[in-house]
Amino acid sequence: MFATLSDRLADTFKNLRGKGRLSDADVDATAREIRVALLEADVALPVVKQFVGAVRERARGAEVSQALNPAQQVIKIVDEELVNILGGETRRLRFAKTPPTVIMLAGLQGSGKTTLAAKLALWLKDQGASPLLVAADLQRPNAVNQLQVNGERAGVKVFAPEPGNGVGDPVAVARASVEEARRTLHDVVIVDTAGRLGVDSELMQQAADIRDAVRPDEVLFVVDAMIGQDAVNTAQAFLDGVGYDGVVLTKLDGDARGGAALSIASVTGKPVMFASAGEKLTDFDLFHPDRMASRILDMGDMLTLIEQAEKTFDQEQAAKAAAKLSGQGGDFTLDDFLEQMQAIRKMGSLSKIMGMLPGMGQFRDQLENFDEREIDRIQAIIQSMTPGERANPKLIDGSRRARISKGSGTQVSDVNQLVDRFFEARKMMLSMARGGGMGGGPGMPGMPGMPGMGGKRSKAKQAPKKAKAKRVSGNPAKRAAQERAATQKGQDQANGGNPFGVPADSEKPNPADFELPAEFSKYLPRK
Amino acid sequence: MGDYLYLIIGIAVAGVALLVGLVTTGVRRSRRRAASSVDVLSRPEPGVDEEDRLRDPSTPTLERPEPAAGRLVRLRDRLSRSQGGLGRGLLALLSRDHLDEQTWEDIEDTLLTADVGVAATQELVDRLRTRMRVQGAGAAPVRQVLREELLNLVDPSLDRSLNVSRSNGVPGIALVVGVNGTGKTTTVGKLARVLVAEDRQVVLGAADTFRAAAAEQLTTWGERVGVPAVRGSEGSDPASVAFEAVRTGVEQEADVVLIDTAGRLQNKTGLMDELGKVKRVVEKQAPVNEVLLVLDATTGQNGMIQARVFREVVDVTGIVLTKLDGSAKGGIVVAVQRELGVPVKLVGLGEGADDLAPFDPEAFVDALLGDPV
Numbered sequence: 001m002f003a004t005l006s007d008r009l010a011d012t013f014k015n016l017r018g019k020g021r022l023s024d025a026d027v028d029a030t031a032r033e034i035r036v037a038l039l040e041a042d043v044a045l046p047v048v049k050q051f052v053g054a055v056r057e058r059a060r061g062a063e064v065s066q067a068l069n070p071a072q073q074v075i076k077i078v079d080e081e082l083v084n085i086l087g088g089e090t091r092r093l094r095f096a097k098t099p100p101t102v103i104m105l106a107g108l109q110g111s112g113k114t115t116l117a118a119k120l121a122l123w124l125k126d127q128g129a130s131p132l133l134v135a136a137d138l139q140r141p142n143a144v145n146q147l148q149v150n151g152e153r154a155g156v157k158v159f160a161p162e163p164g165n166g167v168g169d170p171v172a173v174a175r176a177s178v179e180e181a182r183r184t185l186h187d188v189v190i191v192d193t194a195g196r197l198g199v200d201s202e203l204m205q206q207a208a209d210i211r212d213a214v215r216p217d218e219v220l221f222v223v224d225a226m227i228g229q230d231a232v233n234t235a236q237a238f239l240d241g242v243g244y245d246g247v248v249l250t251k252l253d254g255d256a257r258g259g260a261a262l263s264i265a266s267v268t269g270k271p272v273m274f275a276s277a278g279e280k281l282t283d284f285d286l287f288h289p290d291r292m293a294s295r296i297l298d299m300g301d302m303l304t305l306i307e308q309a310e311k312t313f314d315q316e317q318a319a320k321a322a323a324k325l326s327g328q329g330g331d332f333t334l335d336d337f338l339e340q341m342q343a344i345r346k347m348g349s350l351s352k353i354m355g356m357l358p359g360m361g362q363f364r365d366q367l368e369n370f371d372e373r374e375i376d377r378i379q380a381i382i383q384s385m386t387p388g389e390r391a392n393p394k395l396i397d398g399s400r401r402a403r404i405s406k407g408s409g410t411q412v413s414d415v416n417q418l419v420d421r422f423f424e425a426r427k428m429m430l431s432m433a434r435g436g437g438m439g440g441g442p443g444m445p446g447m448p449g450m451p452g453m454g455g456k457r458s459k460a461k462q463a464p465k466k467a468k469a470k471r472v473s474g475n476p477a478k479r480a481a482q483e484r485a486a487t488q489k490g491q492d493q494a495n496g497g498n499p500f501g502v503p504a505d506s507e508k509p510n511p512a513d514f515e516l517p518a519e520f521s522k523y524l525p526r527k
Numbered sequence: 528m529g530d531y532l533y534l535i536i537g538i539a540v541a542g543v544a545l546l547v548g549l550v551t552t553g554v555r556r557s558r559r560r561a562a563s564s565v566d567v568l569s570r571p572e573p574g575v576d577e578e579d580r581l582r583d584p585s586t587p588t589l590e591r592p593e594p595a596a597g598r599l600v601r602l603r604d605r606l607s608r609s610q611g612g613l614g615r616g617l618l619a620l621l622s623r624d625h626l627d628e629q630t631w632e633d634i635e636d637t638l639l640t641a642d643v644g645v646a647a648t649q650e651l652v653d654r655l656r657t658r659m660r661v662q663g664a665g666a667a668p669v670r671q672v673l674r675e676e677l678l679n680l681v682d683p684s685l686d687r688s689l690n691v692s693r694s695n696g697v698p699g700i701a702l703v704v705g706v707n708g709t710g711k712t713t714t715v716g717k718l719a720r721v722l723v724a725e726d727r728q729v730v731l732g733a734a735d736t737f738r739a740a741a742a743e744q745l746t747t748w749g750e751r752v753g754v755p756a757v758r759g760s761e762g763s764d765p766a767s768v769a770f771e772a773v774r775t776g777v778e779q780e781a782d783v784v785l786i787d788t789a790g791r792l793q794n795k796t797g798l799m800d801e802l803g804k805v806k807r808v809v810e811k812q813a814p815v816n817e818v819l820l821v822l823d824a825t826t827g828q829n830g831m832i833q834a835r836v837f838r839e840v841v842d843v844t845g846i847v848l849t850k851l852d853g854s855a856k857g858g859i860v861v862a863v864q865r866e867l868g869v870p871v872k873l874v875g876l877g878e879g880a881d882d883l884a885p886f887d888p889e890a891f892v893d894a895l896l897g898d899p900v
Contacts, residue, residue: 036645042827045640109850109878110708110823139878141716142744149739149761165747197853224708228642228827230855237854251707254792256829279707279737345796 027059030074041296043259044232047266055081079293085266087289091246091273096217099187100132102178104214106207106242107222108234109195112250114143116222116276117192118150119284124188125156132186134177135160136170136210139194147192154281157186170194170206175213191216198237207242219244220273223260225252231260232267239268246273249287253277261292314343332426334390338382345375380408381418393419590751590880592720598884605852605876606894613641613856614677614895621669626659642827643858647865651680674892680861683888685870689845690816691722691783697813698730698776700784702769702806703847704837705821707790710849710875712741714821715787716748717875717883722783723752730779731756732772732786734765734805745787751880755779765789765801766808773812793836806841819872821847824857834863843867849875852882 031052038048058077095101103120105113114137121131133151135158137143144164151158159177162168174191181189193210196203211219221235221244238244247268249261252275261272275287321340324332382390384407389395396404396419405412616637620630631652638648658672691699701718705711715731722729731749733756735741742758749756757775759768769786776784788805791798809815820843822830837843846864848857851874860871871886 039639039645040828042642042829045636108825108853110710112708140713140744141747142740145740145743146738153739197850199852199854224823224825226706226823226827226829227825228830228855228859229640230642230825230853231827233854234825251792253795254706254829255794255832256827259827 024060027056030059031056034074034078037297038259038262041257041259042226042228042231042263043296044229044263044267046232047263050266051081051085051262075297078297082262082293082296083290085262086272086292091271093273094217094245095188100178100181100189101187101218102189102191102214102216103218103220104174104191104193104211104216105220105222105248106193106238106244107195108197108224108227109140111195111222111224112276113137113195113222114146114192115150115279116248116250116284117147117190118154118156119276119281120274121151121156121188121190122154122281123284124190125154129188130186131156131188131190132177132181132184133158134174134189134191135162135164136174136177136191137194138162138164138168138170138173139166141165143192143194150281157184171209171213174210178214189214198234198241201241204237204241211242218246220246220248221264221270222248222250223264225249225258225260226254226256227260231263235264235268239270244270246271248272248274248276250276253279253283257296258292259296261287262296317343331391332429334382334385334393334422335387337422338379338390341375341379377408377410377414378418381405381410381415384408393422590720592724592752593881598881605882606874606891613637614673614892618670618673618896621655621659621673631656638858641856641858642830643856644828644831644862647680647858647862651676654679670896674896677892677895678888680865681888681891682864682870685864685868687845687870687872687886687888689872689885693782698728698773698781698784699816700773700776700786700809700813701817701819702786702788702809702815702841703819703821704788704802704841704843705790706792706833709790709821709823709826711735711790711821712744712748712787714819714847714849714873714875714883715745715785717880718873719749719754719785720752720880721883722785723754727782728779729754730772730776730781730784732769732784733758734769734772734786735789736761736763736765736768737789741787741789766805769805769809770812773809777812793833799836799840802837803840817845818843819845819847820869821849822857822860822863823849823855824851824853825855826857826859828859828862830859831862831866834867834869838867838869843869845870845872847871847873847875847883848886851875852877 034055035048035052038051039045043051055074055078058081059074093101093103105117105120107113117133121133124131133147133156135144135147137147142165144160144162148158148160159173159180161176162173170193177189177191181187191210191214193207194203196207198204219242221238223231223235227234235247247261247264247270249258249272252258264270265272272287272289272292274284276284317339321332321336324330324336381404384404385393385396389400389404396415401412401415405415408415617634620634620637623630634655635648635652638651639645643651655672655676658676662672689701691701693699703711703715703718712735719729719731731745731754733742733745735745736759739761742756742761746756746758748754755775757768757772759765759771765788769788772786773784775781786805786809788802789798791802793799806815806818818841820834820837822833826833834843834846846860846869848860848871851857864870874884874886874891876882876884
């Protein structure tokens with residue numbers, strides 16, 4: 001895991017605290033950091049140079065800002081520039097006046113064209129169109145087959161007159177497909193072509209021939225989000241060879257930072273139109289430039305985190321756990337703890353998730369050293385307990401402890417530690433929950449009892465929350481009043497006692513109104 | 528009501544879990560989590576052992592693949608098409624009379640655009656700088672210096688042989704892994720041809736039961752050279768298919784079993800666990816001799832993360848660098864080799880069936896620099 005840009009910049013500016021304006025030397029130091037950060041994110045070098053130049057210009061003339069320190073100020077500039085390039089133009093698919101609309105896909109081998117064809121077809125179908133998939137990839141063994149299976153899954157008709165595996169003429173197939181679509185009254189034709197390299201002039205010519213044969217309304221360039229510096233060459237080669245109107249970024253569900261999006265958008269000026277993120281046919285959507293910006297910079301991406309959480313969490317379960325935490329619906333037991341832990345694990349590696357939380361950057365080192373298998377051990381210990389013990393860990397005495405440690409293959413002291421820590425953690429969470437947000441009580445009563453953690457970790461938990469508490473109300477008296485009101489009204493509601501200090505006066509917080517601290521909210525889409 | 532809030536509470540709980548994990552010290556168990564893991568994606572639940580079909584290997588006209596030896600030399604043209612710019616560009620820059628800051632920056636840029644990565648680039652440039660300064664620009668044959676340093680970069684000392692011979696009465700087993708779309712199935716197909724050319728008995732295992740038509744693709748590859756492919760039905764448990772493949776290999780007294788797996792992104796915990804399971808299950812019958820990670824030459828810095836995660840899960844023993852015939856340089860393998868010590872063993876240089884070559888550092892570097900004038 002590399003240090004994020006914000007960490008690096010914070011480091012650069014460590015000695016400059018209190019300085020309002022950026023000197024030339026500061027700007028140069030910053031420019032270097034931005035350059036490295038962008039290169040690590042696979043943004044192509046010429047684009048990096050141009051971009052850094054632009055940022056440097058703006059940073060030099062930047063106004064002294066009251067609200068932001070120099071690092072934040074620079075990041076804001078970088079972020080804005082990124083969104084500018086990425087989101088310069090958002091465009092919808094162009095549909096032909098007289099159907100069928102022809103969409104052609106082109107790209108390197110293995111960028112995900114065939115899968116994408118089916119996803120696009122499904123997406124269009126859901127919007128009321130009636131697409132026809134055309135198997136014009138006759139090169140790769142069984143590509144035709146793959147498209148047929150995918151088409152079937154999407155419930156879309158596939159036109160595949162040739163068996164493929166090197167047999168047949170893709171240009172003829174493409175030409176015939178448009179006729180076929182007219183005959184069978186399909187209003188969109190999606191032509192899947194074989195993967196080809198930008199340097200292969202013969203195959204590029206073939207792609208151009210296919211294009212001339214079907215005269216597509218949209219040519220989409222499909223590119224893998226993992227692509228590195230070669231993105232510009234390839235993008236340019238395809239632009240010269242076939243020409244395209246939009247870009248589709250695939251495999252965005254991986255952890256590549258996707259600098260290619262920036263490179264291509266900035267070199268070719270063609271907008272990224274769609275993003276494909278997942279193996280299911282429904283994992284396909286329009287592209288969000290602002291999120292991509294945060295991703296390239298590897299900033300905490302709360303929005304993605306929330307979305308992921310939404311996908312993986314069982315809402316009922318989470319609600320139950322939350323209720324328990326706030327003191328209703330029984331105790332928060334080790335069983336609940338285990339459930340939550342497993343749900344979290346489903347979202348991906350823990351260090352990744354923690355990395356997505358803003359403000360965690362300072363614990364990067366600890367996160368990096370963290371062994372995910374520790375979680376497995378904790379799980380093993382809990383699973384070695386009887387249901388009774390899980391519900392009431394106080395039961396656990398010496399002999400039970402010995403049994404549990406044997407069952408889980410750990411030491412007795414590990415079991416001990418786990419139980420102790422669980423109690424402490426629970427106490428802490430309870431007190432947080434009761435506090436109705438951190439504004440309520442100064443300090444966290446549970447915290448001193450967390451041995452071995454050092455004050456640092458507690459700060460990690462505290463810092464973002466404090467910022468939020470401020471948003472409740474600047475006026476302490478008013479806040480106290482709000483809290484009192486909330487306690488009276490909403491004791492039976494779990495969200496009244498939310499540990500994260502949402503404005504207490506909103507009884508039923510609407511997700512749309514949910515406010516993040518200032519540092520995060522700027523990474524969210526602006527309304 | 529406030530669904531998000533509950534989710535965030537959940538995250539808080541995870542935070543606590545992490546804290547507990549961080550402070551709990553003790554013996555680390557090296558074994559991966561057992562099969563109790565919950566699948567993240569909506570992959571079909573692993574079914575019970577499906578009837579595995581064994582394809583009839585008898586096809587009338589079998590192709591005769593050409594031997595692997597010397598392939599890299601034959602493919603040198605193609606290699607220098609993609610890589611030539613890199614080596615020759617560096618050579619031209621270093622041969623300048625006067626090496627000023629701008630030149631060094633250009634050298635750095637050349638390496639960066641080859642996806643070598645920031646850290647590796649800086650190291651190489653620093654070493655070149657020192658050597659050029661010590662020897663005096665123009666005095667030493669620049670070509671020689673560059674050749675040595677580049678060779679150093681690809682590290683010729685690593686063992687690059689493919690260790691897939693039959694031993695102890697069981698076939699050698701190679702597992703091919705990687706993220707989606709890097710060319711795993713194609714690599715397995717081509718590798719089978721290489722082995723057939725060396726007169727070895729090969730059995731293919733189509734453990735990619737997820738992607739539509741992946742098993743057919745592999746079977747097609749196998750049929751061309753008369754190699755049987757063991758396959759399960761789509762959506763069946765890949766570990767069971769791999770197990771069957773190895774069993775078939777043992778029964779038929781084959782020399783090598785090549786197992787193709789489904790592409791998986793390294794950040795999908797469930798899928799990575801599944802891969803770990805495939806390896807564990809196979810090892811019940813015979814040790815896995817080679818785990819080949821297929822990396823696409825176009826991959827950027829994410830390749831490093833891929834290599835790291837895959838190594839953690841299945842202990843990668845070698846890298847196959849594919850699609851090197853394009854304009855991409857595949858410089859990321861330099862970083863991977865440096866940091867993880869996993870050598871590049873094979874390179875894919877084109878769409879032709881016999882365009883997979885063993886990696887030879889010296890021939891590779893020579894192709895980079897082009898012919899001496």
